[in-house]
Amino acid sequence: MTPFRKLATATAAALALAAPAPAQTxxxxxxxxxxxxxxxxxxxxxxxxxxxxxxxxxxxxxxYDIRATLDPTTHTITGSETITYANRSPDxxxxxxxxxxxxLFAAGSQGAQTFPQEGRFGGSGVGGGYTISRxxxxxxxxxxxxxxxxxxxxxxxxxxxxxxxxxxxxxxxxRVPETGADRMGREGDHYVIAQWxxxxxxxxxxxxxxxxxxxxxxxxxxxxxDFDVELTVPATYLVGATGSLENPGEVLTATQRxxxxxxxxxxxxxxxxxxxxxxxxxxxxxxEGTLTWRFRAENVRDxxxxxxxxxxxxxxxxxxxxxxxxxxxxxxxxxxxxxEMTRHSIDFYSEMLMDYPYPTATxxxxxxxxxxxxxxxxVAPESSRAGLFDVLDHEWxxxxxxxxxxxxxxxxxxxxxxxxxxxxxFSKAAYFPExxxxxxxxxxxxxxxxxxxxxxxxxxPDLFASQTALGIGAYIKPAVMLNALRELAGAEAFxxxxxxxxxxxxxxxxxxxxxxxxxxDELGLQLGTFWWSWIHTTATSDVAILGQDQSRAGETxxxxxxxxxxxxxxxxxxxxxxxxxxxxxxVTIPAEAFYGTDRATATxxxxxxAERITVNEGPAWGDVNPRNxxxxx
Ligand SMILES: [Zn+2]
Numbered sequence: 001m002t003p004f005r006k007l008a009t010a011t012a013a014a015l016a017l018a019a020p021a022p023a024q025t026x027x028x029x030x031x032x033x034x035x036x037x038x039x040x041x042x043x044x045x046x047x048x049x050x051x052x053x054x055x056x057x058x059x060x061x062x063x064y065d066i067r068a069t070l071d072p073t074t075h076t077i078t079g080s081e082t083i084t085y086a087n088r089s090p091d092x093x094x095x096x097x098x099x100x101x102x103x104l105f106a107a108g109s110q111g112a113q114t115f116p117q118e119g120r121f122g123g124s125g126v127g128g129g130y131t132i133s134r135x136x137x138x139x140x141x142x143x144x145x146x147x148x149x150x151x152x153x154x155x156x157x158x159x160x161x162x163x164x165x166x167x168x169x170x171x172x173x174x175r176v177p178e179t180g181a182d183r184m185g186r187e188g189d190h191y192v193i194a195q196w197x198x199x200x201x202x203x204x205x206x207x208x209x210x211x212x213x214x215x216x217x218x219x220x221x222x223x224x225x226d227f228d229v230e231l232t233v234p235a236t237y238l239v240g241a242t243g244s245l246e247n248p249g250e251v252l253t254a255t256q257r258x259x260x261x262x263x264x265x266x267x268x269x270x271x272x273x274x275x276x277x278x279x280x281x282x283x284x285x286x287x288e289g290t291l292t293w294r295f296r297a298e299n300v301r302d303x304x305x306x307x308x309x310x311x312x313x314x315x316x317x318x319x320x321x322x323x324x325x326x327x328x329x330x331x332x333x334x335x336x337x338x339x340e341m342t343r344h345s346i347d348f349y350s351e352m353l354m355d356y357p358y359p360t361a362t363x364x365x366x367x368x369x370x371x372x373x374x375x376x377x378x379v380a381p382e383s384s385r386a387g388l389f390d391v392l393d394h395e396w397x398x399x400x401x402x403x404x405x406x407x408x409x410x411x412x413x414x415x416x417x418x419x420x421x422x423x424x425x426f427s428k429a430a431y432f433p434e435x436x437x438x439x440x441x442x443x444x445x446x447x448x449x450x451x452x453x454x455x456x457x458x459x460x461p462d463l464f465a466s467q468t469a470l471g472i473g474a475y476i477k478p479a480v481m482l483n484a485l486r487e488l489a490g491a492e493a494f495x496x497x498x499x500x501x502x503x504x505x506x507x508x509x510x511x512x513x514x515x516x517x518x519x520x521d522e523l524g525l526q527l528g529t530f531w532w533s534w535i536h537t538t539a540t541s542d543v544a545i546l547g548q549d550q551s552r553a554g555e556t557x558x559x560x561x562x563x564x565x566x567x568x569x570x571x572x573x574x575x576x577x578x579x580x581x582x583x584x585x586x587v588t589i590p591a592e593a594f595y596g597t598d599r600a601t602a603t604x605x606x607x608x609x610a611e612r613i614t615v616n617e618g619p620a621w622g623d624v625n626p627r628n629x630x631x632x633x
Contacts, residue, residue, distance in 0.1 A: 418478020
């Protein structure tokens with residue numbers, strides 16, 4: 001929030017002249033504080049200086065077997081799970097930490113004291129939170145455990161050495177809150193269920209056990225593994241979940257199974273049409289008692305699901321092999337296009353980043369504004385087509401960040417929200433060719449930072465003072481930053497680099513330093529100052545044309561352009577001069593030319609007089625004051 005200020009450059013420069021500076025003096029950076037660089041952790045055997053996993057990179061693996069029953073008369077979910085935990089770290093572990101996210105909704109939780117409970121991340125005071133009735137080891141004997149708000153430490157009977165695995169069995173139940181921090185909840189008998197079973201916390205080489213509490217605003221960070229999930233619900237309900245449905249013969253009618261086969265061929269098919277909803281006997285194998293739905297998901301960091309007796313079900317396929325489902329209540333009219341939109345997003349990001357690796361993609365309409373889990377998203381009814389696309393496409397973009405590329409959302413929201421917001425611009429432009437996505441992003445940013453106090457985008461999500469500050473810092477500004485880097489590097493270099501980062505870190509846990517190093521390495525750009533300014537400060541870029549001078553020298557015109565850096569964020573300045581007949585010359589003044597000064601000049605050569613001169617023209621540069629970027633004769 002503190003504005004970023006240059007130090008007194010004249011004084012420092014005079015001192016530097018008076019006495020020769022010792023080698024590698026930190027005072028060198030102090031001369032112009034705009035040129036600081038982030039303090040990255042030293043590379044090591046786990047994380048290489050190139051931003052790639054090192055030769056010793058390791059990651060834990062956690063597999064789950066979960067059985068749960070939903071009782072809609074009490075809005076309670078009761079479950080048992082067996083967790084297989086493989087210790088691939090070099091350390092012997094005496095205890096494991098688990099996340100108990102439902103405890104956010106217990107009265108008096110830490111989150112309830114951090115965020116207003118009537119606000120978006122509220123939900124406590126409904127008698128929520130877990131009842132943990134059993135925690136046992138592989139021999140069935142109970143294990144010592146201690147609950148600390150939304151975390152649980154389980155002491156193992158014997159320490160777990162590197163290379164070995166153990167199992168935990170946990171029995172639990174909780175009451176589904178109506179409003180579950182806008183990530184899960186229910187509306188009547190329409191349930192969207194997430195962050196719902198005790199989940200192993202990440203143990204990694206950077207932070208050890210990741211025990212940041214779930215306070216509401218920060219999302220989550222989890223290990224990868226395989227899941228077998230059995231969900232028992234009233235027989236009249238339909239269920240959508242992460243993973244592939246393993247027992248369609250038991251829970252779907254023959255007609256529905258036949259319709260799903262048609263959807264697999266690419267058609268958009270109504271598996272359950274709105275006019276069929278009134279006669280449950282026609283759309284359910286039976287209507288009395290319960291049915292158990294079995295799902296299997298491989299190589300995911302989480303599972304979520306939805307259950308409801310009142311949803312329309314559309315299906316189609318995307319990206320070749322993926323079965324797309326859209327489940328929505330009949331009055332959500334915009335959702336008739338949800339399956340088509342989902343297909344677009346899955347295909348688009350498969351092309352841009354990496355093939356979608358999962359067998360299903362399920363969009364569920366409900367009381368959650370917009371939230372993503374592997375293979376499933378929850379989105380509000382949304383009245384407009386563009387509004388629904390924006391949220392749906394954003395949540396589908398999250399399949400890549402952070403579901404495939406397993407970043408730490410609870411610490412570094414910009415890595416998932418920011419990269420996602422960045423790629424959403426391209427997806428939207430492809431779906432609505434008339435839209436101007438870059439203009440929208442930078443206009444939102446320029447408008448927001450004038451109206452609201454800004455925090456650096458590197459801020460931990462729970463420490464953003466408002467949802468607006470979170471929206472600017474974690475979503476919009478990182479997208480603006482990546483737009484600017486793409487302009488600087490050129491799309492032909494940037495786009496493959498981002499795709500390569502995605503593939504390199506798929507199913508792994510990259511940290512911000514890995515991303516910064518990887519992009520520098522791929523692009524061949526020294527980006528220290530760029531990263532520092534965009535990530536760790538609230539400085540803005542405002543590059544202006546201060547003046548121009550044109551003179552004829554024989555057959556050519558020499559055009560000298562003076563550029564002024566008016567913002568505290570120093571960007572390289574790309575100067576383009578164009579003649580009346582369309583001849584042009586381009587010169588990029590590097591950021592270093594502005595070291596200790598706001599002004600630098602570029603010299604361009606043209607066959608005739610320049611009619612138009614621009615610097616960092618266009619919204620992709622992220623310049624907050626574009627009016628002073630253009631000169632015309
Ligand atoms: Zn998001």
